[in-house]
Amino acid sequence: MIMDFEFHFTPEQDEFRKEVKAFLNEHGKMPESLGKLGLEEEDMTREQFEWAKEFRRKLGNKGWYFPTWPAEYGGGGLSSAHEMIINEELSHYDIPGGAGTVRLSAPGLMVWGTEEQKQRFLKPLLQGEANNWQLWTEPDHGSDLAAVETRAIRDGDEFVVNGTKTFISGSFGPPDYFWMLAVTDPDAPRHRNLGAFFFPGDLPGITIQRLDMMVRGSQNMVYLDNVRVPQEYLIGEETNGWQVMQATAEVEHGGAGSIDTEDTLTPVLVDFIKEKGTSHAGKNALMKMYLSEKTNRLIGMRTYWMGQNGKDMTYEGSQNSLVKKMHVWKTGIGTLEVAGPHALLYETAGGKTELAQRNSESTHAGGSPEVQKLIIARRIGLSRTKEKAHVSYVGVNKES
Numbered sequence: 001m002i003m004d005f006e007f008h009f010t011p012e013q014d015e016f017r018k019e020v021k022a023f024l025n026e027h028g029k030m031p032e033s034l035g036k037l038g039l040e041e042e043d044m045t046r047e048q049f050e051w052a053k054e055f056r057r058k059l060g061n062k063g064w065y066f067p068t069w070p071a072e073y074g075g076g077g078l079s080s081a082h083e084m085i086i087n088e089e090l091s092h093y094d095i096p097g098g099a100g101t102v103r104l105s106a107p108g109l110m111v112w113g114t115e116e117q118k119q120r121f122l123k124p125l126l127q128g129e130a131n132n133w134q135l136w137t138e139p140d141h142g143s144d145l146a147a148v149e150t151r152a153i154r155d156g157d158e159f160v161v162n163g164t165k166t167f168i169s170g171s172f173g174p175p176d177y178f179w180m181l182a183v184t185d186p187d188a189p190r191h192r193n194l195g196a197f198f199f200p201g202d203l204p205g206i207t208i209q210r211l212d213m214m215v216r217g218s219q220n221m222v223y224l225d226n227v228r229v230p231q232e233y234l235i236g237e238e239t240n241g242w243q244v245m246q247a248t249a250e251v252e253h254g255g256a257g258s259i260d261t262e263d264t265l266t267p268v269l270v271d272f273i274k275e276k277g278t279s280h281a282g283k284n285a286l287m288k289m290y291l292s293e294k295t296n297r298l299i300g301m302r303t304y305w306m307g308q309n310g311k312d313m314t315y316e317g318s319q320n321s322l323v324k325k326m327h328v329w330k331t332g333i334g335t336l337e338v339a340g341p342h343a344l345l346y347e348t349a350g351g352k353t354e355l356a357q358r359n360s361e362s363t364h365a366g367g368s369p370e371v372q373k374l375i376i377a378r379r380i381g382l383s384r385t386k387e388k389a390h391v392s393y394v395g396v397n398k399e400s
Contacts, residue, residue, distance in 0.1 A: 013081050020064070020089045027058050028093040037094045039351050041171055042213075044096050049172050052096035053131075060128030066106070068308060068395030073110070073118055074126030075395070080308040083395070084259050091261035101134040101169060103256075105179040108247040109198065110393040112236040121177065121198050133170040133201070134248070135180035135222055138163065142364070143371050145181065145249075146190055146242060150224065152182035152197065159184065159197070159234070161227040166211075168220040169365075173208045174201035178222070181245050184238050194241035199233035215362035246390035252366040253375060254324070255317030255389055257304025260297040265331065265356065266290050268349040269338050278338050285337035289330060296327045313389040314379040322372040325363040332360020 009017070030037065034047050044052075059065045060074065067083040069075025076082070102125050109122040124130035141147045150163025161182060177198055184195035205227035211219040236244040269286055272278075278286075303320040306313055335343045335353045343353040363369055379387045 007081075007084065009081060009085070013085060016082060017085045017089065020086055023062065023064075024089055024093055027055060028090070028095065030094060030096070037096055039355050041097045044171060046172055048096045053128075055095060056128030058128075060126065065128045066126040066395065069106075069110075069126055074123040080304070080395070087259045088261050097171070101179065102131055104134055104248045104252050105132050105177075105198065107251050107256075107393045108179070108196065108235065108244055111247040112196070112244045113198075117198075117235065124176075130176040131170075132177035132179050132198070133168050133173065133175045133220070133222070135165040135168060135178050136245075137165060137167045139166050142167070143368060145245075146194070148181055148183065148194070150180070150182040151186065152180075152184050152195055152229065153186075154184065154238070155228075157231045159195070159229045159231070161197075161205075161224045161229055163224050165222040165224070166219075168222050170220060173220060174206065177201055178206075179248070181241055184241065188239055191242045192239055194245075195238050196235045196241035196244035197229055197233050198235050199229045203227050203229065215358045247392040249367075250317060250390045250392040253317050253372065254303060254319070254321030254366075255307060255313060255392055257302070257307050257317075257320060258300035258324075259304060260300050263290075263293050265335070265349075265352055266293065268352055269335065272339055272342070272349055272353075276339075276342070278340075282338040282340075285334040289334040292327045292330050296323050299323050308395060314387065315376040317389060318367075318372040318375040318379070321366060322369055322376070325369050325372070329360050329363055331356050 030048065030051055034051060035045065037048060038044065056065055063071060063074075063076025063078065064086050065076075066074065067076040067078040067086055068080055069077075071077035106122060106125055109118060109125070113122060121130075125132065135150075136145060136148070138148050138150060141149065148163075150161065150165065152159040152161045154160075159182075161180075163182065165180070178201050180197045180199070181194055182197065183193055185193045187193075205225045207223040207225070209221040209223070211221060213219050235241075266286065266289065269289075273282070273286070299320050300323075303313075303316050305311075306316060335356045339348055339353050342348045343357060346354045348354065367375070375387075377383060379389075
C-alpha cells in the first residue's frame with residue numbers, strides 16, 4: 001500500500017487558490033528596477049524593504065497576512081487549508097523579509113492584552129500596518145532568559161528603562177514597536193520580577209547599532225538609556241511578564257508548527273551533480289538531506305495541525321524546533337559532502353551551498369538544541385514535574 005502524504009483540496013478551495021494566484025500575479029512581483037533580491041535579509045535594500053512593507057499591507061487588507069486569526073483583530077477568519085494555499089502560492093515569489101518578529105509578539109498580545117490593547121497594537125500587526133522587534137537577549141543572558149538585567153522601574157505612570165539588548169533581529173530600524181522583557185521589581189523572586197512591554201520604537205533614549213554577523217544577518221544591538229515608557233504599554237500585570245512572554249516563547253520554540261513548501265536546495269544540488277559529479281558518499285548525503293527535509297516538513301505540519309485544532313500539546317513544539325535545527329546542521333554537512341570545496345564558494349548553486357555552510361552554525365535562535373531537549377524531557381515527565389505547553393495562540397481552524 002502506497003501512503004499519500006500530499007494534501008487534497010475541495011473545489012471551493014481550488015477557486016480560492018485561483019483568487020490568490022491572481023492577486024499575487026498583480027501585487028507579488030517586485031519591480032525589476034529595485035534589483036534582484038539577495039539570499040539573506042541583510043542583502044535587502046531600503047527600497048526593497050519599503051516595497052515589502054506595502055505588499056504586507058495589501059496582504060493584510062485581504063486578511064491573508066494572518067489568515068486563521070480572528071477578523072475583528074485584523075486576521076482573515078479563514079481555515080488552515082486557506083492558509084496552506086496562501087503559503088504555497090507565496091513560495092513561488094521572491095518577497096523581501098523585514099517584518100521583524102510580528103509572528104512571535106502577536107500571540108502574547110492576543111492572550112494577555114486588554115481589548116483596547118488588542119485593537120491598538122495587535123490589529124495593526126495582523127493587518128501589516130506595523131512591525132516590531134523582540135528585545136529579549138542580552139549580552140550576558142540568552143538561554144537563561146529569566147536572568148535578564150534590563151530594568152524598567154516605575155516612576156509614577158511611567159517606567160524608566162535602562163539596559164542593553166543584543167542579537168535583535170530586524171532591518172532598517174527603528175521598528176514601529178519593541179516587544180520587551182525587563183525587571184520591574186529587583187527584590188522579587190525569579191519569574192515574579194519581570195514585566196512585558198510593547199512600546200513605540202522611536203521613544204527618546206533608544207540607540208540602535210547594526211551587528212555584522214557571519215550568520216543570521218540583520219542583527220542589532222539596542223541600547224536603552226533612561227527610556228520613559230508610559231504604563232499603557234505594559235502588557236499584563238507589572239510582575240507577570242515571565243508568564244506573558246511564555247505565549248511568545250511557546251511559538252518561538254516551535255509550538256505553532258509550520259507549513260513548509262518547496263525544497264529549493266536539493267534541486268540545485270542535483271543539478272550540481274549532473275554537471276560536476278560527486279562521490280558515492282555525496283549521493284548518500286544528498287538522499288539523507290532529502291529524507292531529513294521530508295521528515296522536517298511532516299513534523300512541522302503535524303504540530304501546525306495540533307495548534308490550529310486546539311489539541312493538547314506537551315513536547316511537540318520543541319520536538320518540531322529540534323528537528324528543524326538538526327536539519328539545518330545536517331544540511332551544512334551534507335552540502336559539503338556533495339559539493340566538496342565547491343560548497344564554500346558563493347558561485348556554487350547561486351550561493352545556496354555557501355549559505356548552508358554558515359547557517360549550519362546558527363542553531364541557537366529561539367532556544368538552542370540543548371534547550372529544546374531540556375523542554376522535551378520536562379514535558380515527557382523526566383523531571384520533578386510533567387509540564388504542558390504554555391497558553392498561546394496560533395489561530396483557529398474554522399473547519400474543525
